[in-house]
Each structure stands twice: as C-alpha cells, then as structure tokens.
Amino acid sequence: MPGLGATTAGLARLRKAMKRQSDSGDDAGLSEVRGFGFNPGGLRMLVHVPGSLALEAPLVVVLHGCTQRAGPHARAAGWLALADRLGFAVLAPEQESENNPNRCFNWFEPGDITRGSGEAASIHAMIEHMVRTHRLDPARVFITGLSAGGAMTAVLLATYPETFAAGAVVAGLPFGLASNVQEAFAAMHGGAQLGGRELGALVAQAAPAPRRRPRLAIWHGLADGTVVSSNALALARQWAAAYGLAEHPDAVRARRDWTRSEWRAADGEPLIELNLLAGLGHGTPLAAGGDDPIGEVAPFMLEAGVSSSLEIARFWGLAPPEPAATDEWRVGAPPPEQPTFGAQGLGESVMASVSPHVSTDVQQVIAKALASAGLMGRGSPQD
Numbered sequence: 001m002p003g004l005g006a007t008t009a010g011l012a013r014l015r016k017a018m019k020r021q022s023d024s025g026d027d028a029g030l031s032e033v034r035g036f037g038f039n040p041g042g043l044r045m046l047v048h049v050p051g052s053l054a055l056e057a058p059l060v061v062v063l064h065g066c067t068q069r070a071g072p073h074a075r076a077a078g079w080l081a082l083a084d085r086l087g088f089a090v091l092a093p094e095q096e097s098e099n100n101p102n103r104c105f106n107w108f109e110p111g112d113i114t115r116g117s118g119e120a121a122s123i124h125a126m127i128e129h130m131v132r133t134h135r136l137d138p139a140r141v142f143i144t145g146l147s148a149g150g151a152m153t154a155v156l157l158a159t160y161p162e163t164f165a166a167g168a169v170v171a172g173l174p175f176g177l178a179s180n181v182q183e184a185f186a187a188m189h190g191g192a193q194l195g196g197r198e199l200g201a202l203v204a205q206a207a208p209a210p211r212r213r214p215r216l217a218i219w220h221g222l223a224d225g226t227v228v229s230s231n232a233l234a235l236a237r238q239w240a241a242a243y244g245l246a247e248h249p250d251a252v253r254a255r256r257d258w259t260r261s262e263w264r265a266a267d268g269e270p271l272i273e274l275n276l277l278a279g280l281g282h283g284t285p286l287a288a289g290g291d292d293p294i295g296e297v298a299p300f301m302l303e304a305g306v307s308s309s310l311e312i313a314r315f316w317g318l319a320p321p322e323p324a325a326t327d328e329w330r331v332g333a334p335p336p337e338q339p340t341f342g343a344q345g346l347g348e349s350v351m352a353s354v355s356p357h358v359s360t361d362v363q364q365v366i367a368k369a370l371a372s373a374g375l376m377g378r379g380s381p382q383d
Helices: 002-022 070-076 079-086 118-134 148-159 181-190 196-204 230-243 308-316 346-357 360-372
Strands: 031-033 044-048 059-063 089-094 141-146 166-170 215-221 251-255 258-264 270-277 284-286 301-303
Touching: 044 070, 044 118, 059 070, 059 079, 059 118, 059 148, 070 079, 070 089, 079 089, 079 308, 089 118, 118 148, 141 148, 141 308, 148 166, 166 308, 196 230, 215 230, 215 284, 215 308, 230 258, 230 270, 270 308, 284 308
Parallel strands: 059 089, 059 141, 141 166, 166 215, 215 270, 284 301
Antiparallel strands: 031 044, 044 089, 251 258, 258 270
C-alpha cells in the first residue's frame, strides 16, 4: 500500500532525526575550533564554512535550545543549507552538560549574561575569532536562537549591540527577566511582568550605547505551552522602547494563520518584526516539504508550512525577497487568536506531516501509536 509505505518511510526519517539530535557524538558535519580565545563560559565552538565562501562574507551565529546539540539544531533548522546556498559562514556555539544538565544556555544567570563575563563573553570571543580567521565582514554579523538559545540571543544583542547588524529570537524571551532558575520558569510560563519602558531600560543598561542598535525579528507559536507567546510581544515592546519607538506597531499584516507586525524607522525600514503563528507549539517553524524543502522535522523542529530561517534571512537581507504569490498579505488584520494548524508537540508535528498523504484508517493507527508513546496531546518539555 503506497500510502502506508510513505508513512513508514516518514517515521523512519523522523527516528533518524531524533537519533541525530540526541547522539552526543554528532556534530552534523561542523568542525570544532579549540583555543579560540577567552572562554569563561566553558562552551564548545562549532563552525560551518562553505568551501566557496567569498571574502568579507556574512556570519550567522546559531544558538540551540535545551536538550539539543549545536550541529543537529543548525542543520534541522535549515541554516547549514542556507549557508551553502546564500554564501555565509555559520558559528554554532554549544552548551556543555557540565554547565547545565539540560544543555540550556544559562540566559538567566547574572554571571553569564553580563558584558565581558560568562557565556555571553565566550560567544563574543568566538565571533571575533571567526571574523578574524575567515576574513568575514564585521558589519554583517547576525545571531539567532531557539528557546533558551533565543533568550541567549536577546542577551547577546543587549550586551554586545555594536557587534550585530541584526538578530532573531525564536520561541524565546526578553532580556533581563530572570536572575535565577525560579524566576526563569516564572517568566517562561507567566510572561514578562514589566512594561515596555522598564524592559527597554534593561537593554539600555546592559552595554554602552551603540551608534545603532541591531534590528530584530521575533518568531513564536501562539500554542506554545513551554514559553508563553506573551513573551514575544514583550520582547518586541522591549526593543521598541530601546529604539525609542511607539509601543504599538506601525503595520500589521496577515496571511493564513500567520500574523506579522512591524515597527519601522522614520524612513520606513522595519526595525522590529514580530511573527506569530496560530496553532504552533514550542519549536522552530519549518517548511520541510514542498518543492524547496528547508530543514528537517525533529524534536522542537515543527512543520508549519513556512521556514522561519529563510524568512529571517530575508529580513536580514541575506536572501532575496519573497517572490510574488497568489497568497497575498492582508493589511490591518488582527493577530490570530485561536490555534488552527501546526503541532504543539512532536506527535502533532508528525500527524501534520503525514495526514495529507494517507487514509483516515492509517491516520488513526499512527495517532494511536504516537499517543501510546506519550507523544500526543502534550507540550514540549524543553526549557
């Protein structure tokens, strides 16, 4: 039966992806760099440098989430494929279990989120090493991360703003919300309790004022049960305050179950972009199917019909603009409120991927098997 065969093959690919994510020896083809310099945070440095990379090429820093490893995360999110296609280098710092048993970046520890110390200083030293060694463009350094990596992305943007042209936070949190584990969990599940001006002040106090702050893209699923989506709006308001912009966006557009809000400079350039996806749980939005697949469905890598990595590269100016499509943006639409697609956990992501290709009976068999494995109807366990 072709449908069942395709389903079995899809599940086999998923099992391989899960194994790659958990395999402690798998760096996804990235090379480790030792002795890169100041490393008070005790992090690993992994890199991907395309063979045909031009001089003064851009650099993209990719930070993984909890329980993940740097290489498999960068590959599954599509950043390695995009690096080869678009011509930029990738730096993928990796957390050690000795620093955090769940391999989370310590985005809430004062010693790790202060300019010149801890994990933030280690990542900054890696960036300087990459730019110097590979003769990259210091004016085109970008950073992105998922979950705890997204929160650490906000840390780097706040503490070293002069280093980055732009950043992107996926399912993360604003800078400075927590100073210990208890406060971190409270922020994750309850959102920011501070107003925009207070949040902006945290950024302003983190580093000397730069000539220009980095632009920021934010991506979050509205069905995220691990890091509530109100953190995404709080992050946008934090950076709007840091930019001296109004609290409310200048434009809101929507298509299907995806809403994009923009805060713009006086010349119309988008400085902050907030993307909310209805029904999406905790993870990186992917477009792993179709004619131009990007990324791999895996734990915390969720099929959503849109590649956040490609869209982020477009926002940064590393990828060409989206071609004209029949599915146009609608102007002035409010953010979606009810989840209508996507997956809140791994099981739902599997079902979303295979359901269009198999019969109802086969769907029921797969759903029952996933439920028996505890992969349906629950949020992701990632910090």
